[in-house]
Ligand SMILES: CC(=O)N[C@H]1[C@@H](OP(=O)(O)OP(=O)(O)OC[C@H]2O[C@@H](n3ccc(=O)[nH]c3=O)[C@H](O)[C@@H]2O)O[C@H](CO)[C@@H](O)[C@@H]1O
């Protein structure tokens with residue numbers, strides 16, 4: 148099993164290109180199921196979750212391949228779908244596979260999708276996805292670990308979802324995406340109240356609009372969708388937005404190690420809450436059209452924060468910012484409000500010498516002047532990133548085990564870090 152070997156203590160210097168956003172790529176690849184014409188998606192990151200999504204699409208009879216000419220383009224043809232089932236073997240490795248439910252049900256009137264199940268960061272139910280599709284007339288049963296869904300028959304005897312007014316119990320990102328995709332091909336109007344506003348949602352909406360969908364209000368808490376009978380390939384290929392969490396991870400790495408790094412293909416306007424906290428920590432962050440520069444020297448200052456829905460501080464940056472706080476001057480309080488079990492990096496950071504106490508959804512981090520390298524184990528995607536950041540600062544060698552979690556969501560992270568001066572390599576022992 149691969150590990151990362153890091154020799155810490157080097158400042159980072161240079162330029163990194165940020166990849167397309169994982170959390171936009173996954174719904175946008177699933178949206179291909181809505182469309183009977185072949186099309187191309189641009190700026191698709193090279194990471195394991197994308198590979199798994201391409202497998203799910205192929206399992207259903209679609210062709211989904213990277214372009215031989217341009218690696219970040221994916222060509223998808225979902226004109227000949229021969230299965231509307233997402234099997235357990237594929238779904239179990241990636242929760243986002245629930246995103247095929249809305250498109251399958253909307254276009255084919257039927258879907259059978261394995262329940263994604265719980266995962267390391269919390270129980271993560273999908274009841275709001277199901278509730279929303281039921282409101283659109285779907286009959287849904289959950290049996291033997293599968294969601295079986297059937298759209299209602301219309302007057303012409305076709306199985307088509309019906310537009311509905313849906314208010315989710317909480318703000319859910321993939322729930323909003325699934326319902327928006329389902330509503331794009333439903334009969335009549337759907338209004339999604341309490342919709343998520345994360346930048347990946349307007350990006351998906353823009354892609355769907357390019358395919359002929361009628362959507363308004365994306366990026367706000369109320370999204371209005373007028374269903375259309377069919378979607379088509381966009382005239383101009385959709386280009387996925389830059390990954391704000393990958394960008395935020397590199398910003399935190401520099402805030403922790405010190406240095407001067409420019410991120411290319413990055414959007415500061417998607418990272419306001421994180422950049423504010425980096426300023427508080429003492430880093431200098433400047434930005435322009437498509438780039439962000441971070442400069443840092445000496446120990447950061449401890450910064451308290453609370454995770455919440457966009458545009459507040461993202462839960463997906465909590466672990467990485469905690470790593471910065473581990474070596475900061477002062478004490479920081481961190482409150483995690485989105486997932487009930489997202490502090491699993493704490494015990495591993497403590498193996499590197501961090502001083503952290505947790506109580507329910509709160510963590511108190513007392514900064515220490517130095518961390519010391521050790522063997523540590525990744526437990527989930529962003530936990531892995533926090534251990535890499537801590538390893539870059541720690542004295543001596545850190546080995547991060549179980550980096551398959553990291554590979555799920557980062558595009559060649561160690562190569563990008565090496566290019567800006569980190570001493571990091573992938574080893575297989
Ligand atoms: C692929 C993707 O985009 N993943 C992101 C998405 O996950 P995901 O879409 O799974 O997260 P949600 O926004 O749905 O979850 C928010 C909260 O609502 C709860 N909930 C959600 C749906 C539901 O039907 N019932 C329910 O109880 C969840 O357990 C969680 O406590 O948003 C999260 C919150 O920003 C991010 O951490 C993930 O990186």
Ligand SMILES: C=C(OP(=O)(O)O)C(=O)O
Nearest residue numbers: 170242243463528529556
């Ligand atoms: C939790 C995350 O992803 P997922 O929803 O795919 O598990 C993440 O990207 O940090």
